Amino acid sequence: MANSLRGKAAVVGVGLANRPEAPGRNAIELLAEASVNALDDAGLTLSDVDGLFTGSAFHYMPTLSAAEYLGIRPSYSDGSMVGGSSFVMHLLNAAMALEAGLCNVALICYGSNQRTIGGRLVSMSEPQPYEAPYRPRYPVSAYALAASRHMYEYGTTREQLAEVAVAARKWAQLNPEAFARDPLTIEDVLNARPISDPFTKYDCCLVTDGGAAVVMVRSDRAKDMKQKPAYLLGAAGAHWHRQISMMPDMTVTAASESGPRAFEMAGLKPSDMDVLELYDAFTINTILFLEDLGFCKKGEGGAFVSGGRIAPGGELPVNTNGGGLSCVHPGMYGLYTVIEAVRQLRGTCGERQIEGAKTALAHGNGGTLSSQVTSILGTEETL
Amino acid sequence: MTANDPIHGEGKGPDRIFRDALAEGKFLIQRSRSSGRCYFFPRLVEPGTGATDLEWIEASGEGTVYATTVVRNRPEKGGDHNVCMVDLKEGCRMMSTVVDIAPADVKIGMAVRARIDTLNGEPAVVFVPAGK
Numbered sequence: 001m002a003n004s005l006r007g008k009a010a011v012v013g014v015g016l017a018n019r020p021e022a023p024g025r026n027a028i029e030l031l032a033e034a035s036v037n038a039l040d041d042a043g044l045t046l047s048d049v050d051g052l053f054t055g056s057a058f059h060y061m062p063t064l065s066a067a068e069y070l071g072i073r074p075s076y077s078d079g080s081m082v083g084g085s086s087f088v089m090h091l092l093n094a095a096m097a098l099e100a101g102l103c104n105v106a107l108i109c110y111g112s113n114q115r116t117i118g119g120r121l122v123s124m125s126e127p128q129p130y131e132a133p134y135r136p137r138y139p140v141s142a143y144a145l146a147a148s149r150h151m152y153e154y155g156t157t158r159e160q161l162a163e164v165a166v167a168a169r170k171w172a173q174l175n176p177e178a179f180a181r182d183p184l185t186i187e188d189v190l191n192a193r194p195i196s197d198p199f200t201k202y203d204c205c206l207v208t209d210g211g212a213a214v215v216m217v218r219s220d221r222a223k224d225m226k227q228k229p230a231y232l233l234g235a236a237g238a239h240w241h242r243q244i245s246m247m248p249d250m251t252v253t254a255a256s257e258s259g260p261r262a263f264e265m266a267g268l269k270p271s272d273m274d275v276l277e278l279y280d281a282f283t284i285n286t287i288l289f290l291e292d293l294g295f296c297k298k299g300e301g302g303a304f305v306s307g308g309r310i311a312p313g314g315e316l317p318v319n320t321n322g323g324g325l326s327c328v329h330p331g332m333y334g335l336y337t338v339i340e341a342v343r344q345l346r347g348t349c350g351e352r353q354i355e356g357a358k359t360a361l362a363h364g365n366g367g368t369l370s371s372q373v374t375s376i377l378g379t380e381e382t383l
Numbered sequence: 384m385t386a387n388d389p390i391h392g393e394g395k396g397p398d399r400i401f402r403d404a405l406a407e408g409k410f411l412i413q414r415s416r417s418s419g420r421c422y423f424f425p426r427l428v429e430p431g432t433g434a435t436d437l438e439w440i441e442a443s444g445e446g447t448v449y450a451t452t453v454v455r456n457r458p459e460k461g462g463d464h465n466v467c468m469v470d471l472k473e474g475c476r477m478m479s480t481v482v483d484i485a486p487a488d489v490k491i492g493m494a495v496r497a498r499i500d501t502l503n504g505e506p507a508v509v510f511v512p513a514g515k
Contacts, residue, residue: 145466
């Protein structure tokens with residue numbers, strides 16, 4: 001039973017509203033634009049959609065708002081909210097709903113205009129009563145605290161954190177859709193405006209507008225469709241806290257649980273992965289997730305990313321679109337990890353394409369390192 | 384020490400009990416009598432075990448900085464301030480701030496002592512360097 005969902009559903013359409021600055025457009029317009037693009041990419045139309053999965057910082061009842069706006073009447077919908085990881089969770093939930101016959105065409109969609117309406121993260125989150133009095137800057141201070149502990153316990157350095165930002169920028173320079181493509185050096189990162197120590201501005205993700213959507217169907221149908229399918233081989237979520245102060249060990253995330261479970265479902269191991277897309281809201285994320293997902297030992301993430309190992313030309317391609325740090329981050333980036341993974345598996349990534357990529361890992365993070373959702377996708381050969 | 388059974392008893396819940404005590408100058412934490420484990424933040428049951436044999440104890444106030452950051456702000460917006468995690472001697476962790484020293488001088492591993500200050504008009508547990 002453990003592997004009963006392996007390869008049963010596939011992503012057959014992806015779409016963006018690639019408008020990092022979208023004045024005059026609202027969040028649901030960006031969601032709809034991405035949805036139409038994803039359906040077009042799949043060779044389907046809105047009238048085919050009977051499964052709807054979405055999350056929002058703008059709509060309290062996001063599936064209701066999205067279905068109404070799109071004019072669809074889903075037989076199954078799911079608005080599970082685990083922050084930016086929601087949309088990776090939706091991959092698993094959509095696969096379950098498809099396999100159970102609750103729907104036939106699942107649309108997972110997202111849109112946000114947070115940059116245009118205020119230039120900062122939009123959130124519906126309630127204040128955390130045991131943290132708010134101390135005025136942490138959310139979410140950056142939570143991640144900064146985790147970074148401080150990692151530096152203390154393992155000797156991780158500012159330069160190593162900066163390596164993550166520089167690698168992301170180098171990938172972004174190969175991606176014409178990325179928002180931040182100017183050259184960036186380690187010195188630039190270290191000398192930038194401090195936000196919440198040890199982080200400067202370049203340790204923090206972008207604040208953009210944008211929309212993203214993917215379409216999933218059962219695998220028997222996927223193989224005859226317009227695009228090369230990206231099969232969902234494994235997925236799992238885990239969460240151990242909501243408030244950062246309740247994180248049991250600030251150097252170990254729940255990705256250390258979601259990762260092994262996703263790999264188990266997929267019947268694969270870290271060394272089988274050709275490309276990784278990790279939710280890099282802050283530079284420490286990439287280091288923590290590389291450790292927790294099993295790509296290096298706990299504490300060695302800083303050394304692991306050094307010397308351009310995760311940058312273009314390095315040993316392990318990570319965040320090939322430029323990530324949340326340099327490509328796009330409209331507030332909840334999770335679905336973008338999936339879209340880049342699918343594009344890599346299709347072989348359509350142009351200059352940044354990983355030659356012959358057959359397996360990809362897309363990992364979502366939500367809250368303040370709170371929710372971790374790992375998904376593993378593969379081409380037909382991996383079934 | 385006050386016995387408290389918020390599941391079966393009457394009156395206030397743990398969140399209000401904690402805040403009312405703080406207003407009276409007392410920093411209380413909860414302990415399960417059966418497991419002896421202390422935890423923070425205040426809850427109706429011991430997290431994970433569901434134990435309801437809870438008692439309130441006054442925290443020793445002794446702690447160690449577990450993680451720290453300086454939140455940077457322009458002077459006209461109040462300037463920089465410290466935000467940290469403190470491990471209490473009783474074995475639980477909380478978010479707080481170390482005051483009376485420069486925010487960047489707060490170091491992980493530093494011994495600190497609790498004090499009740501007023502933050503944004505409400506009583507709150509803050510810390511100062513031990514011995515200061």
